[in-house]
Amino acid sequence: MIARTGGWIAAALLALAIGIFPYLGDLLDTRFPTSYELRLVMRAMILGIVVIGLNILVGFAGLVSLGQAALMGLGAHAAALLALRADWPFAACLAASVLVPALMGAVLAFPTVRVRALYLTVITIAFGFVFVNVLREWVSFTGGASGLASIPRPTLFGERLMATRAAGFNYYYLIAVCLMLALWVQWALARSRYGRAMRATAESENAARALGINVTATRTLAFAISAGLAGLGGGLFANLALFVNYETFTFSASIELLLMTILGGSGTLAGPVVGTAVLFAASQALQGLQEWQTFAYGALLALVLFLMPEGIVGGLARLRAKLAGRGAQERQTGAWPHFVPGFDALTQDRDEPGQATLITRDLTLRFGGLTAVNMVDMEVRSGTVHALIGPNGAGKSSLLNVVSGFYRASAGTVTLFGQAVKDQPPHVLARLGVARSFQNTELFGRMTVLENVLVGCHIRYQATLAETLLRLPRFLREERERLAEARLLLEVVGLTDFAGEQARNLPFGHQRRLEIARALALRPKLLLLDEPAAGLTHGEIEDLVALIRGLAARGMTVILVEHHVEMIMAVSDRVTVLDHGEVIADGPPEQVQDDRAVIEAYFGHGAPAAQATVPAQ
């Protein structure tokens, strides 16, 4: 709450400082600021807009672009060319300076981020070099080294936009408004499912996909927004300088933009402003050092990052948290499960009772020569707890990964909720109603406990990006409802007191609880739990059993991969036993426990008859 108020105060102070800056001369009766200094501040504000875009890419989505200056150049050239060659009015040119790079961003990102996030960095480097070469060589179109000169002075609503003490400051204020708008976009994204999805994909791609997030689309969106803001900076720059050529938009300019993002504190809301201001001021101050400038610049940067690896704003935030003495260890964990009133409403998306929620037929998964899952026929009834057991390497997790879409089956069929779903990706299956936990918990460590659960609600928003950025009523209503649901789920798992804590700071047992709460936020019909009891104490396992039974009682179907036999006996309605990828037994737990083939799978052939049950671990 304090941080939020502080954020608004900081934004108001920034707006005030920018607002009165041109009039300082009149107010203080000095020559400062001259038109030159006004121009410097305008350039800094333009860079600020570009760096905000880069922060959305780097700090939110965890992607790196080394071609951001080229995208800025694309915006600048789009605006300049349309004004010079097509006589487009200024407002239309500025709109094009946003849209053309945003589109280019989407075209560059879509094919690359679906393969690997790192490829985006590579493609942006290539784009930067190609772009500069095209500008340099295509002289008839871009003017080559002479660039595009005599761009008409911008005019809006019949007013010529100027920025000098003599002629008025309306262009200065236009840039200031764009900067504040960029800050708004960044803030509105951060406080929405879009921003949370971006951060989630950066933290754990697998967990994000399991919660219904389309990782490729999310990353493409992040890059398109970031490219659009870079282009806006370019368009504003072209209309400030009234001249553009390739020299402004080189690879080293892209590096400088990235450094501003990191120095300020990537991922923080104030970081881009602070990073741009500090580095821009430093580059101006160090200009007198001539050839030593680059060295001094680098040394300064190294020093700040050595002292504050999370950047200036990130470092200060950490310091403040330390001083406030906030730590996970001081929190009281609530008893769980605590089926609070209202929880039943969240578990109503169930399959018809008695239906087969999952059917696999001849399901096979091969890794090269190894058959991890071999011709598995399995049927899981709705509203039951179905355990999947077997010795290490039996293929349990592999089967779970096929059912949740993480692995593609080599052969056979999977039917979920009466629908054939073979080869569907995880986020599509999540949208059908499949949620899962992971063998090694996959939380979004740097996000708060509450945000983790909110990411689980991702697929149940309907508000569009535009409604979200404008914070229209539908978005606000949905956000309020999801927040209430997330808090309720935290109460169910006894983590209410940890809502504001970063997930990575939670003790292990609490992390397991959080992962389950996050999966429940999806309102699944089928919940897949991969060794949820691993690493838990005896008491915690008893609570987990109570939770699972409570979920099944509410109609949810649960598939449980577990080694802990005592727990399986207590919680499951039916057990399927795998060995070497094949089903060797299937039935009620008591029957399976005494099955000869199962005992042999655990103890080997010739196990003594006295060894009548599988081992409780």
Ligand SMILES: Nc1ncnc2c1ncn2[C@@H]1O[C@H](COP(=O)(O)OP(=O)(O)OP(=O)(O)O)[C@@H](O)[C@H]1O
């Ligand atoms: N991505 C993969 N690439 C190659 N082999 C794999 C892969 N994933 C699993 N395997 C192999 O498939 C077999 C089944 O592994 P799986 O993890 O499904 O077994 P499990 O029953 O879950 O074992 P555990 O109880 O130890 O987790 C093992 O031999 C494993 O080495």
